Amino acid sequence: MKLANIRGRAALVLGDEIADVETVSGGRFGPEIMSLYDDWAAFAAFAATVSAGSAPLVEAGLGNPVPAPRQVFAIGLNYRSHAEESGMGVPTVPATFTKFPACLAGPFDDVHIPGDTVDWEVELVAVIGARADRVDEADAWANVAGVTVGQDISDRTLQFSAGSQFSLGKSWRGFGPLGPWVVSVDELADPDDLALSCAVNGEKMQDARTSDLIFSVPRLIAELSAVVPLLPGDVIFTGTPAGVGAVRQPPRFLQPGDVLESWIEGIGTIRNRCV
Numbered sequence: 067m068k069l070a071n072i073r074g075r076a077a078l079v080l081g082d083e084i085a086d087v088e089t090v091s092g093g094r095f096g097p098e099i100m101s102l103y104d105d106w107a108a109f110a111a112f113a114a115t116v117s118a119g120s121a122p123l124v125e126a127g128l129g130n131p132v133p134a135p136r137q138v139f140a141i142g143l144n145y146r147s148h149a150e151e152s153g154m155g156v157p158t159v160p161a162t163f164t165k166f167p168a169c170l171a172g173p174f175d176d177v178h179i180p181g182d183t184v185d186w187e188v189e190l191v192a193v194i195g196a197r198a199d200r201v202d203e204a205d206a207w208a209n210v211a212g213v214t215v216g217q218d219i220s221d222r223t224l225q226f227s228a229g230s231q232f233s234l235g236k237s238w239r240g241f242g243p244l245g246p247w248v249v250s251v252d253e254l255a256d257p258d259d260l261a262l263s264c265a266v267n268g269e270k271m272q273d274a275r276t277s278d279l280i281f282s283v284p285r286l287i288a289e290l291s292a293v294v295p296l297l298p299g300d301v302i303f304t305g306t307p308a309g310v311g312a313v314r315q316p317p318r319f320l321q322p323g324d325v326l327e328s329w330i331e332g333i334g335t336i337r338n339r340c341v
């Protein structure tokens with residue numbers, strides 16, 4: 067299943083068409099997309115019975131498919147390649163921070179650039195589909211509704227000028243584009259091994275596979291849910307691979323006019339223009 071937010075209404079994406087969830091379910095589900103994560107098992111069973119859309123899929127209508135999570139987890143230094151390029155050690159527990167939820171944005175929204183050290187970080191984002199409390203790693207994928215493409219856009223100056231508390235530097239308005247839709251786990255041949263990349267103005271900057279994650283998605287769910295319950299609709303930004311701008315020689319950062327494209331195998335591409 068591909069679940070999208072079309073102009074504020076939940077919709078299933080079926081090839082190049084969409085089916086409005088409230089309409090096709092006769093009012094049983096939707097139109098609020100967040101309500102579907104609260105009732106994910108029932109919704110997924112219903113969605114499997116829908117085989118055709120009724121309107122064309124239009125990129126411009128796509129909004130954030132997880133617009134109001136109660137908790138946003140983000141993991142730093144979760145690829146060996148990125149830990150090495152950052153000159154930091156490989157963490158022994160997930161280096162967890164947050165992006166404040168109001169910074170999340172749609173897959174094709176513009177990103178306002180508030181300074182001259184704004185950086186990119188393409189990331190696989192897991193969306194929780196069932197309350198997960200003290201979950202075993204082996205059972206963890208069953209608590210995931212699906213995955214989506216995320217950008218953990220980062221103001222490096224603000225990030226590193228507030229001591230070790232860098233969530234604010236990750237949370238300027240629009241710094242968390244997500245999308246273009248949530249892909250349910252059953253659609254992916256191997257959810258633990260997905261290619262991901264990002265490009266600026268067509269030049270590839272990051273290129274890796276999620277099988278290189280130090281803490282896999284199931285391991286993250288086990289580690290996080292040992293501390294605090296994960297709630298339906300929560301998101302986990304799972305970390306970024308090598309290739310961020312701050313450690314390039316010379317450093318390179320996003321500027322107004324740049325186009326940032328982020329792609330994950332089996333999910334799709336989000337595209338954000340810097341303004």
Ligand code: ZN
Nearest residue numbers: 187218305306
């Ligand atoms: Zn990140």
